Amino acid sequence: MAAEAALAMAAVSAVGSVSGGYAQAKGLAQQAAFTKQQARSEALKYKQQGVAVLDNILKTQASIVAAAGAGGIDPYSGSPLFISQQALAKGAGEFYLSEDGQIISTRTGDLKAQQLMAQGKQAIMGGWTSAATTLASAGFSYARLGAAPSGGLTASYADLSSNPPWFVE
Numbered sequence: 001m002a003a004e005a006a007l008a009m010a011a012v013s014a015v016g017s018v019s020g021g022y023a024q025a026k027g028l029a030q031q032a033a034f035t036k037q038q039a040r041s042e043a044l045k046y047k048q049q050g051v052a053v054l055d056n057i058l059k060t061q062a063s064i065v066a067a068a069g070a071g072g073i074d075p076y077s078g079s080p081l082f083i084s085q086q087a088l089a090k091g092a093g094e095f096y097l098s099e100d101g102q103i104i105s106t107r108t109g110d111l112k113a114q115q116l117m118a119q120g121k122q123a124i125m126g127g128w129t130s131a132a133t134t135l136a137s138a139g140f141s142y143a144r145l146g147a148a149p150s151g152g153l154t155a156s157y158a159d160l161s162s163n164p165p166w167f168v169e
Helices: 003-072 078-145 157-161
Strands: none
Touching: 003 078
16 A cells, blocks of 8 residues: 555646646746847837947938038038938947948847757656656656565565566567
8 A cells, every 4th residue: 555655646746747848948938038138128129229239320321411512612522421421430330330240239138048948848747757757656666665576585576676667578
């Protein structure tokens, strides 16, 4: 009777191990989703920064054209054109830098999320492995605690090691 109770407790423990693995995987999946959301938020900040850079470029270009036009100079030649080109080059560099930040933050978030999902899969496998180990150990103990060996006290468990009770031919 005690051996059957031990088997039942082992089964309950095994179910707990499996459900614990799934619960841990669910928590990691939620962390992964949150991580991706944070990465998207960070990417949006970089995108806003890029839009601000483009707005600044437009304002700078308009100021150069207005100042040159007010001074009676052709804004599309000579010094005003050179200043405009320099401002555009600097602004483009800043814009591309903000795009790079956007890409890096998105990819970093995706990689972290993938890592968390992989950990979740490992948690599930760990739960199943723990359950299998618990059940196998309980089965082995049950087989050892079963009826007295037929050979008396001198019997070994050579019988069990060659043909374990859970092995089906």
